[in-house]
Amino acid sequence: MVMELKLEGTVVVSGGDRGIGLAISRDCAKAGANVAILYHSHPDAPKNADEISKEFGVKTKAYQCDVSDENAVNQTILAAEKELGSITALAANAGVSVAKPAVELTSEDFHKVFGVNLLGVFNVAKAVARHWIQNGYKKGAVVVTSSMSADIYNSQGLNEPITQLFYNSSKGAVTNMVKGLAAEWAQHGFRVNAVEPGYCDTDMVKGGDPKVLDFQKKSVPLGRFSENYEQSSAAVFLLSDLASYITGSRIRPDGGFTVY
Numbered sequence: 001m002v003m004e005l006k007l008e009g010t011v012v013v014s015g016g017d018r019g020i021g022l023a024i025s026r027d028c029a030k031a032g033a034n035v036a037i038l039y040h041s042h043p044d045a046p047k048n049a050d051e052i053s054k055e056f057g058v059k060t061k062a063y064q065c066d067v068s069d070e071n072a073v074n075q076t077i078l079a080a081e082k083e084l085g086s087i088t089a090l091a092a093n094a095g096v097s098v099a100k101p102a103v104e105l106t107s108e109d110f111h112k113v114f115g116v117n118l119l120g121v122f123n124v125a126k127a128v129a130r131h132w133i134q135n136g137y138k139k140g141a142v143v144v145t146s147s148m149s150a151d152i153y154n155s156q157g158l159n160e161p162i163t164q165l166f167y168n169s170s171k172g173a174v175t176n177m178v179k180g181l182a183a184e185w186a187q188h189g190f191r192v193n194a195v196e197p198g199y200c201d202t203d204m205v206k207g208g209d210p211k212v213l214d215f216q217k218k219s220v221p222l223g224r225f226s227e228n229y230e231q232s233s234a235a236v237f238l239l240s241d242l243a244s245y246i247t248g249s250r251i252r253p254d255g256g257f258t259v260y
């Protein structure tokens, strides 16, 4: 039997306009779904959505929506369902980081990072799940882009930590939240899982100190950073029927980094 990855209806992808999220948007479109991209402010988002639509012959639209704002999220989910058709799945992927030594971090930094990486994931997941419950939809699937940083503290040299305390703690929290949502929503038939990427060549990582990037690449057993598609393929698998018995789980495409 040939395994075929197909998606139906509309998939919501937060942070779906660039980086790992753009690869998820493309892979969802390739699998046959319409795609509602939620983005913050990048000027290329509408153009990227149009390109996906043309390439794969599906409906795709970019919605400017701050995921940390519950009202904005609720309105956007309603608009996406009306304009693109029934929402069947969510990739809650938007994420941000603030890199500073712990003693310099502020409450503002905390709210920025946890507002997107934890509350933002919750806002979008709650909006789609409430919608599914109201409509009697039983097959909702959610995948959250967490990070291998959920379990480790990253380094930039031997015993030299990268100072991103709120980022790593927000990823630990969101991986735990995935288990809680999976537990609560199993009764409705919804599945909730996490992808925990290792290093990936995106804007979040590019532009760093070349010596640090070289150290990090050498620390990965596979000897390189991942490409965006190597993260999105795991996410789209978890959204598909091929993963119909998987919930509350995590897939960690990290090139073996957390083996040690």
Ligand SMILES: NC(=O)c1ccc[n+]([C@@H]2O[C@H](COP(=O)([O-])OP(=O)(O)OC[C@H]3O[C@@H](n4cnc5c(N)ncnc54)[C@H](OP(=O)(O)O)[C@@H]3O)[C@@H](O)[C@H]2O)c1
Residues within 6 Å of the ligand: 014, 015, 016, 017, 018, 019, 020, 021, 038, 039, 040, 041, 042, 045, 065, 066, 067, 068, 093, 094, 095, 096, 116, 120, 145, 146, 147, 148, 149, 196, 197, 198, 199, 200, 201, 202, 203, 204, 205
């Ligand atoms: N790159 C890595 O090595 C790596 C490793 C582990 C985990 N991850 C995780 O993977 C996910 C994607 O990361 P990436 O590297 O692809 O990041 P990226 O290239 O920096 O893109 C971040 C995305 O999040 C969106 N975003 C940020 N704040 C938002 C907000 N308030 N509301 C809505 N959207 C918002 C951005 O929208 P705009 O384009 O409009 O700014 C953008 O689409 C994140 O959750 C990240 O933590 C990345």
